[in-house]
Amino acid sequence: MNRFKPQSLPTGQVQTFNASEIVSAVEHLAELGKPEALGAVFDFIKDKKIGELIPNRFQVEKLLSDGLSGGAAALVGLAQEHDPDSKIIGALQARAWKELAYYASDIGASGAKDAISNAMDGYREQYQSNPESRIRSGINLIGLATLARQLDIAVPDDIDRVQLATSVLSDLNKTPQAARGPQFHASRAEAFVALDDMDRAQLELGKLAQDPGTSAETLGAVTRQLRHLWKINEKSEQGVGIIQSLGAAILTRDFDVARLPFDDVRALAEEPAPSDAQLEAILGRDGPVSYQWVKLGMESAQSVGIMRTAARRFGTGFIVRGGDILPALGDELCVLTNAHVVSSNPDDKSESPDNAEIVFEAADRDRAYSFSEVRSWSKVTLDATLLRFNGEPPKLKPLPFAKNLPLADGTQRVYVIGYPNGGELSFSLQHNTLIDHEGPPSGKPLDGSVCRVQYTAPTEQGNSGSPVFNSQNWRVIALHHAGDAKAMRRLNGREDTWPANEGIWIQSICAAGQN
DSSP, X not given: OOOOOOOOOXXXXXXXXXXXXXXXXXXXXXXXXXXXXXXXXXXXXXXXXXXXXXXXXXXXXXXXXXXXXXXXXXXHHHHHHHOTTSHHHHHHHXXXXXXXXXXXXXXXXXXXXXXXXXXXXXXXXXXXXXXXXXXXXXXXXXXXXXXXXXXXXXXXTTOOHHHHHHHXXXXXXXXOGGGOOXXXXXXXXXXXXXXXXXXXXXXXXXHHHHOTTOOXXXXXXXXXXXXXXXXXXXXXXXXXXXXXXXXXXXXXXXXXSXXXXXXXXXXXXXXXXXXXHHHHHHHOTTHHHHHHHHHHHHHHHXXXXXXXXXXXXXXXXXXXXXXXXXXGGTTOEEEEEOTTTBOSOGGGOXXXXXXXXXXXXXXXXXXXXXXXXXXXXXXXXXOEEEEXXXXXXXXXXXXXXXXXXXOOSSOOBEEEEEOGGGOSOEEEOSSOEEEEEOOTTTOOOSSTTOOXXXXXXXXXXXXXXXXXXXXXXXXXXXXXXXXXXXXEEOSTTOOXXXXXXXXXXXXXXXXXXXX
């Protein structure tokens, strides 16, 4: 099995390294620590389809000036610093090959064979040499063997799926009761999937989804494994329902920020709901009600897009009915974003509408739409730009606006959907409270035409232009435009500051358009 090996290159020479190393970097930012050192690797891989890296013999070449080599070197350095005996590196490389094998059915037999073979070699080594990873390595070996058989790829004779799954369950049964946490339930669930016992797998996944100690990362990893490695959603309606229910669990649990793959967002928005019994089994007694709330939110998420140019991703925008802001536009679909994101006004120091485009990744990540600007309000006032589509608009629903703001009594939740730092579509749903606003009946805005809204929500740079929703019926109350984790000036004429995020009341923008 290949190892990471640092290379010293003359200035200007091209660095070559494995795609598997890049995937490892993305998947293990948190485990390796110092994630800022790996930013260049992340920036490269997040816009790439894994399949595009396969045909070139798993090699990716970039000039040193692109910054990618620096990111790869940082990965090597961090791994060596924290893993002098190469134990972590072996696990990372096995994981990386598995990530590539996830997409084996899309990249052709040659690439699939290489990815699965390397992944199985890595997990076999971990299974035999590292007792601490024996259970997870065994689970992954079974899953990879299953995937290989589905693709008519030869599997080593010494891997017996039933025997290995039974052995894994035997090892798991030795786990003390007090230590039976999220990983225990996740591993048991996969072992039962390997034995084609989907009812018991679903029972374990319900325990996983409802365990207070389960993280968003764990739920996401298990869902991805079940979808791409075990492909349970392709085998039965029960499997489809499990994937959808776990996606809903990620969004309804008490996580600061949740992320879902675009396929899962689309399925939650468009596919029929699982049965009430299945939702209750995985999500708990309130599962059916929670799922309907999630479904409405995912339908809204499809109308939220990433703003980009040919070179970068830089903000968020969302579909609106143009006539809700400029009456003359009637039912024409438009995009609303911040003036500091897109504007033709030089004072806004933002991207020109001529260069910008938007992609609604939760609906169709391969289709981009360009614009012509119809109206903009300076970033020092409403900080809003309304954009018309060039050509045929997407067949998506405009987001409806709330007529009124919720009470600013410290109990009302708000939701933010956007693309922080130009990354993945993210959902800030749980720890978000409306803390103040300048709207009626008691608001005192400094400028009567600009009413601002403040809320606690873990938003990041790049969420500019995101819709802010009320919690009652997923209607837009504000256009997110700023945040300060330490010192945002308070509203209604107050001089003091507090940690807050800020949006422009959507009805202030509508009023400006009608004048």
